[in-house]
Amino acid sequence: MRIGIDKMAFATTNDYLNLVELAKKRGVDPNKFTIGIGQDLQAVIPPTQDIVTLGATAAKKLLTPELEKNISTVIVATESGIDNSKASAIYIKHLLGLSDFTRTVEMKEACYSATAAIQFAKGVVALNPQETVLVIAADIARYGLNTPGEVTQGAGAVAMLISRNPHILTLEDTTVAYSKDIMDFWRPLYATEALVDGKYSTNVYIEFFLQTFTRYQQLTGRELADFAALTFHMPFTKMGKKGLEGLLKDRNDEVAQRLRTQLTASQLFSRQIGNLYTGSLYLSLMSLLQNSDLRAGSRIGLFSYGSGAEGEFYTGILEDGYEHYMNNIQEELKHRHQVSVAEYEKLFSSQLGMNDQDIEFDVANDPLPFVLKGQKDHQRIYEAK
Numbered sequence: 091m092r093i094g095i096d097k098m099a100f101a102t103t104n105d106y107l108n109l110v111e112l113a114k115k116r117g118v119d120p121n122k123f124t125i126g127i128g129q130d131l132q133a134v135i136p137p138t139q140d141i142v143t144l145g146a147t148a149a150k151k152l153l154t155p156e157l158e159k160n161i162s163t164v165i166v167a168t169e170s171g172i173d174n175s176k177a178s179a180i181y182i183k184h185l186l187g188l189s190d191f192t193r194t195v196e197m198k199e200a201c202y203s204a205t206a207a208i209q210f211a212k213g214v215v216a217l218n219p220q221e222t223v224l225v226i227a228a229d230i231a232r233y234g235l236n237t238p239g240e241v242t243q244g245a246g247a248v249a250m251l252i253s254r255n256p257h258i259l260t261l262e263d264t265t266v267a268y269s270k271d272i273m274d275f276w277r278p279l280y281a282t283e284a285l286v287d288g289k290y291s292t293n294v295y296i297e298f299f300l301q302t303f304t305r306y307q308q309l310t311g312r313e314l315a316d317f318a319a320l321t322f323h324m325p326f327t328k329m330g331k332k333g334l335e336g337l338l339k340d341r342n343d344e345v346a347q348r349l350r351t352q353l354t355a356s357q358l359f360s361r362q363i364g365n366l367y368t369g370s371l372y373l374s375l376m377s378l379l380q381n382s383d384l385r386a387g388s389r390i391g392l393f394s395y396g397s398g399a400e401g402e403f404y405t406g407i408l409e410d411g412y413e414h415y416m417n418n419i420q421e422e423l424k425h426r427h428q429v430s431v432a433e434y435e436k437l438f439s440s441q442l443g444m445n446d447q448d449i450e451f452d453v454a455n456d457p458l459p460f461v462l463k464g465q466k467d468h469q470r471i472y473e474a475k
């Protein structure tokens with residue numbers, strides 16, 4: 091039985107920041123951000139959005155009454171949870187109006203957990219072929235104003251349906267997971283921003299990619315030439331380049347050139363949105379599929395990485411007509427609204443974090459279909475517009 095990604099959709103906030111303006115305000119050469127880091131624009135989060143509203147918005151784009159009937163399980167992968175106990179998947183299931191006979195759960199391992207969620211979903215479908223699993227990767231990447239990580243912030247959600255006879259990508263059997271107890275990036279329970287050893291994290295990322303890819307090659311006997319493209323977790327687009335070049339070294343033949351060209355296609359959306367943590371690899375996949383002309387039957391490699399740290403390399407085979415099962419991201423990004431650095435700084439500080447006060451937000455200017463209205467008696471109040 092073929093199992094894999096049947097449909098995908100992406101959602102981000104309506105506001106964005108131009109990183110050339112941020113560079114000027116921070117006294118940094120803009121080329122450092124646009125070339126050195128590889129980021130142009132960054133999604134900005136208004137207080138009326140969080141992982142629940144973004145996750146529900148992405149999922150709404152791919153659901154139809156017919157597809158909804160088969161959803162047995164909703165898994166939300168995130169490291170920006172809104173509650174230490176209750177799963178964000180329950181709020182999302184409610185906002186989407188899915189049946190109460192649905193399993194709902196949240197998964198965590200930094201940016202890696204959406205890949206674990208897909209493996210979990212694959213297992214559910216293998217045992218119950220008539221069922222579909224809704225996997226949502228939703229995050230808000232926050233490092234803090236005036237920190238080295240600031241340029242690598244971002245926000246958004248990717249929703250995916252995992253089912254038999256998928257329309258986008260059939261997952262192949264061999265996957266290689268790799269984990270080690272290290273401290274490259276973490277967020278203690280009392281912190282609203284991540285702590286990070288940035289340079290160390292980039293080195294560990296590359297090491298994990300090489301470990302998992304080499305083991306994959308040993309297990310399958312496959313060569314680089316067997317791949318139409320490799321996609322990467324992309325906390326910032328230069329990171330994907332560092333991963334690929336770590337593998338290619340000085341190789342410059344036709345295969346290497348093809349993988350470089352496809353990498354550029356996979357970076358385009360991340361450049362305009364920023365880091366999505368759990369959703370980042372899957373936004374790269376959507377970017378590749380919407381900005382290249384890969385043929386059905388092509389093999390795509392996916393490298394997932396989450397700090398702490400865990401990596402996984404796995405592969406899928408592209409299905410005929412895949413382009414009809416995703417929302418058109420470039421078109422949707424055209425309608426975003428640019429904010430100034432001053433507005434971004436104000437919005438950054440007004441997000442609902444560890445604050446225990448009752449609060450009500452003005453939701454009138456937020457065009458997304460789901461909004462966070464505020465907090466009352468320690469409960470977040472959501473609205474479907």
Ligand code: CAA
Pocket residue numbers: 119121122125126127201238239240241242274275286287288289291292295323325326329365367395396397
């Ligand atoms: N023109 C062009 N390039 C320039 C430049 C200029 N004027 N000035 C600097 N650069 C280049 C540098 O040469 C460097 O390039 P290389 O990395 O290729 O050498 C690049 O810009 C960045 O410069 P610095 O190393 O000086 O940057 P920094 O010290 O400000 O920090 C960072 C960069 C470590 C990535 C930081 O942004 C950070 O901590 N980010 C968050 C952590 C992160 O994303 N880690 C990724 C792996 S962990 C992970 O993937 C999980 C996750 O999502 C967090």
